Amino acid sequence: xxxxxxxxLIKTIEENSLIPIEVNTMKISNQIQLNINEVDDFFQIVKNxxxxxxxxxxxxYDSEEYIIPFDWYSEYLDEFKKIVSKHNKMxxxxxxxxxxxxxxxxxxxxxxxxIQLENPxxxxxxxxxxxxxxxxxxxxxxxxxxxxxxxxxxxxxxDEKELREIIxxxxxxxxxxxxxxxxxxxxxxxxxxxxxxxxxxLVEPFGAPHIGNAKMFxxxxxxxxxELNNKF
Numbered sequence: 001x002x003x004x005x006x007x008x009l010i011k012t013i014e015e016n017s018l019i020p021i022e023v024n025t026m027k028i029s030n031q032i033q034l035n036i037n038e039v040d041d042f043f044q045i046v047k048n049x050x051x052x053x054x055x056x057x058x059x060x061y062d063s064e065e066y067i068i069p070f071d072w073y074s075e076y077l078d079e080f081k082k083i084v085s086k087h088n089k090m091x092x093x094x095x096x097x098x099x100x101x102x103x104x105x106x107x108x109x110x111x112x113x114x115i116q117l118e119n120p121x122x123x124x125x126x127x128x129x130x131x132x133x134x135x136x137x138x139x140x141x142x143x144x145x146x147x148x149x150x151x152x153x154x155x156x157x158x159d160e161k162e163l164r165e166i167i168x169x170x171x172x173x174x175x176x177x178x179x180x181x182x183x184x185x186x187x188x189x190x191x192x193x194x195x196x197x198x199x200x201x202l203v204e205p206f207g208a209p210h211i212g213n214a215k216m217f218x219x220x221x222x223x224x225x226x227e228l229n230n231k232f
Contacts, residue, residue, distance in 0.1 A: 003099040003119045004039065006058065013054050016043045023057040026103065031112035039104065042115050046106050055114075057103040061122050066091045068130045075148050080141050087133055094127075156202065163199045164221050166190075168228065177225065183218040184209035 004012065006022075013020040036042050046054055073084045098121055105114025128136065138145045167173050167190070176186035191200060203214040 003102045003117050005099075009039075009056060009102070012039065013043070016047065018043060018046060018054045019052050021053055021055045023055050026057050028112040030110060031114070034113065034115050036115045037117070039117075042104055049106065049108065051106040051108065053106060055105050055107070058099045059101045060098075061096055061100050063091060063094070063096045065129050066122070066127065066133070068134050072130070072134055075151065076141070076144055080137065080144055083137055084134065087137070091127070159199060160202055160217075163202060164224065167221060168225060173225070177222050180209040180215060180218070183222060184214055187214050187218055
């Protein structure tokens with residue numbers, strides 16, 4: 001269904017001797033939804049009800065929800081990148097000023113009485129949000145996806161090993177490993193040091209001393225530390 005633009009809507013409302021009032025948010029509990037699909041029919045009901053204010057509320061699609069971020073596919077090969085680039089270029093060519101929906105209503109004794117017009121023009125073109133779009137592309141590159149996943153897993157293992165070696169070689173750790181609170185504080189301070197930011201992803205979201213990725217990382221680190229020291 002075609003929804004009039006903001007400018008055309010205001011013009012039409014005023015031509016009907018009514019007053020247009022734009023709404024920024026919709027938080028109305030008492031409402032009556034009329035089974036009407038034509039804007040002019042609604043305006044006639046407003047006038048017959050001796051109301052003069054027509055409230056209107058637009059919703060729009062957000063282009064950022066459809067553009068695939070570069071860091072989602074930066075590790076893939078050129079052929080994969082070309083397909084994603086083509087997708088993003090197509091998204092950027094769309095007119096996101098086209099409304100997704102329009103709600104028109106009047107207020108009668110505190111009750112919302114109005115209509116809602118829907119225009120799912122994105123869905124009608126078979127366009128998916130970024131998460132679904134890249135999943136569809138990945139389905140066509142099964143081998144490539146497995147390679148990237150394997151590379152990420154190997155990198156994570158190597159980074160975890162490197163971070164633990166730094167911790168094991170730090171004389172301060174043995175004074176800060178006796179309980180979860182101390183280990184949590186120690187890791188938080190360590191990660192903040194210069195050159196340690198590359199390990200952030202291993203423990204984010206950081207969480208609290210008793211829960212979260214930092215807690216799980218340090219619990220295992222402490223167990224390995226005890227095993228290592230029991231050998232000597």
